[in-house]
Amino acid sequence: MKIKRSWTYPAPVADVYAMVTDEAYQRRKSEATSTDGGTVELAQTADGGHLITVARVLPTDAFPENIRAMVGNTITVVETQTWGLAGDDGSRVADLAVDVKGTPASMKGTVTLTPVSDTQTRLDVDGDLKGGIPIIGGKIEKAAAPSFIHALEQEERIGTEYLAGN
Template structure:
């Protein structure tokens, strides 16, 4: 399943890059997704290439009942965003999301693009695959919904974070 999404930030690309590499912000956005517990690792600096890895334990109540048996006692989500060094036209990276113990994986790209009004748009473009016989499509649909919810939570968290930094 092809998955696209976008996030708008009221800040320039440089500031958004610094935000995405800020461990405190990353922890806040992970908490905003409803994670029961989490771990965040940021390697590198925002003015260079950097990688953000998150692991979060998520509740299974949002998962359709027929798929909860596949998950056992919990849902552990691992996400890695690897950002290249800034370029004149923005910033490029790759993103991978995996659910531990379940054959579900999102692989794709992410970009930061400068808008004329000084804001930044982050674009996600990837392929979501669930290699589960008979139920793969339904699991992909459920996972896509969860990923979109996480992206929405990130956008809300970033808007609050950026507004607090300006004020």
């Protein structure tokens, strides 16, 4: 199942990238969606990019009962973004991997920061959510998709607040 979301931040790419690689921003993002506050790890990669790993515990209240019976009342979601160097225009691309621990569900894709103007950056998330089990994988994908979309909506809101200094 494709998960796509785009939004525009009122800041240049360099500022948005600085935000994305700031531990305080990642913690705010994690705390907004995790039942336990989550954990955040940031590291610089050998090529000068960044590796960001965020683990969150999410409720499964919105999951169908048969799926919740398989996964429990919460799921642990580990998101990894591996950011490369800036392009000539300042754009950035990250490989995105999301693993739902204890389940066959996962998502792979990209996060892209693209300059819209000197003062605006578009962030695009393009992922492929997989249920991982023949026959019922589609049901798992449909159950998990709203949690992924909610997390992206929170990321947009928190990023806008962060860039505004709130």
